Amino acid sequence: MESVNKIQCPCGTFIEDPGDYKVLYLKHEMKEIDILCPNDACYLRELGYVKFDMEGEKAKFKEASFYPPFVTWNSGRLGFETADKILKEHLKAIVKNIDWERIGKATESESESQ
Numbered sequence: 001m002e003s004v005n006k007i008q009c010p011c012g013t014f015i016e017d018p019g020d021y022k023v024l025y026l027k028h029e030m031k032e033i034d035i036l037c038p039n040d041a042c043y044l045r046e047l048g049y050v051k052f053d054m055e056g057e058k059a060k061f062k063e064a065s066f067y068p069p070f071v072t073w074n075s076g077r078l079g080f081e082t083a084d085k086i087l088k089e090h091l092k093a094i095v096k097n098i099d100w101e102r103i104g105k106a107t108e109s110e111s112e113s114q
């Protein structure tokens with residue numbers, strides 16, 4: 001029963017652990033962190049995002065969400081309630097695992113160089 005309740009990317013890759021996602025901070029100006037599929041060949045690539053605000057030199061979490069194609073896919077497979085519950089747990093873990101100090105510093109140095 002447990003193995004059925006696995007989150008899957010529409011590309012076919014199963015995501016068993018929130019640590020499986022790739023988390024990339026490229027969109028400095030938008031203060032947005034991308035949540036990517038662990039599969040490098042994934043056609044969807046971006047599964048969600050984490051947004052934050054800067055308070056002085058510190059990055060402060062604002063909001064996080066998965067994109068509709070990924071959510072819809074899993075709702076269709078697992079049912080909305082189950083998918084919603086697991087995906088929320090995943091988001092929480094992703095946000096918790098982010099090195100906010102490093103993000104804050106990266107954003108700071110970026111804005112200084114402009």
Ligand SMILES: [Zn+2]
Pocket residue numbers: 009010011012013037038039042043044045
């Ligand atoms: Zn994928």
